[in-house]
Amino acid sequence: MLHIGCHLSSAKGYETMGKTALSIGANTFQFFTRNPRGSKAKAIDEPDIARFLKLAGENGFGTLLAHAPYTLNPCSADPKVTRFAAQVLQEDLALMEHLPGHLYNFHPGSHVGQGVEQGIELVAAQLNDVLTPEQKTTVLLETMSGKGSEIGRTFEELAAVMERVDLNDKLGVCLDTCHVYSAGYDIVTQLDAVLEQFDAVLGLERLRAIHLNDSMTPFSSFKDRHETIGKGSLGEQAFINIINHPVLRELPFFLETPRDNAGHGEEIAWLKEHYRG
Structure with missing residues (x-):
């Protein structure tokens, strides 16, 4: 089964997000744990979570993906x-334990002139401070496009972070199609080779979720400009190949394209049409 969703607003709660997902043909979704530009966490609403979990169970929902705020x-x-980053991570992971077994994704961040090695050390130190042996949430590092001083442009940088984390069995990777293509991984004409490289550096068992985004900018541009599926430099066939690839097809996919819910519904319908179930 294709588990596909998009980013939904968490302002009205989990049950509402679940119903919205179903209304556009989705069977999973991504959400922010708090305002993406702010700092205050949403209060935990246990009855709302219980209603959502019932709805999800009745409708065969796939794994959810929570996203850290962009300010992290x-x-x-x-x-x-x-x-602030440490506080957010601790609060968000505590929240996620009320949705056990799901995923929490964050951007590794920017070293802002300190150098890649120092940036890697700092990210790993943060993770060592917040991860616990008993947590049920897998924390994902997102592949990045490489703009500015971002950490995570290469698989090797992500691996270097993980190698420094004591509880790295709690870690995985969210592969963003726009980001990796912009970062110089040719998933359009060399998808198998890119996945082989990922496996050699990180291990494919680390790959837990996919952000599906076309790119406004060309290959190896080191830009982060998401585009509607099939309207950018990756093109339609690349996404047909990705969702049907034997290594990827059972993973949850999350759209982050510049469309509203109705537009995402159109993309979801198109992806389902081209999924070889």
């Missing part, structure tokens, strides 16, 4: 920013 930068040179 665990490898900043500013101690105030890294303290």
Whole structure:
């Protein structure tokens, strides 16, 4: 079964997100645990979560993906920013334990001139501070496009973070199609080779979710400009290949394209049409 969803607003709660997902043909979704540009976490609403879990069970929902706010930068040179990142990670992972067995994704951050190695050390230190042996949530590092001083442009950088984390069995990777293509991984004409490289560096068992995004910019541009599926430099056939690839087809897919819910519904319908179930 194709588990496909998009990013939904969590403002009205989990049950509402679940019903919205169903209304556009989705059977999973991504959500922010808090305002993507802010700092205050949403209060935990146990009855709402219970209603959602019942709805999800009745409708065969796949794994959910929570997303950290964009303001999170665990490898900043500013101690105030890294303290905020630690607070957010701790609060968000506590929240996710009320949705056990799902995924939490974050951008590794930008080293802002400190250098890649220092950035990697700082991200790993943050993870060592917040991960616990008993947690049920898998934390995902997202593949990044490489703009500015981002950590995570290469598979090797993500592997270097994981190697420094004691509880790295709690870690995985979310592969963003726009980001990896912009970062210089040719998933359009060399998908098998890219996945073989991922396996050699990280291990395919680490790959737990896919962000499906076309790209406004060309291959190896190091830009982060998402485009509607089939309307960018990756093209329609690349996405047909991705969702049907034997290594990827059972993973949850999440659209982050620049469309509203109705538009995402159109993309979901198109992807389902081209999924060889």
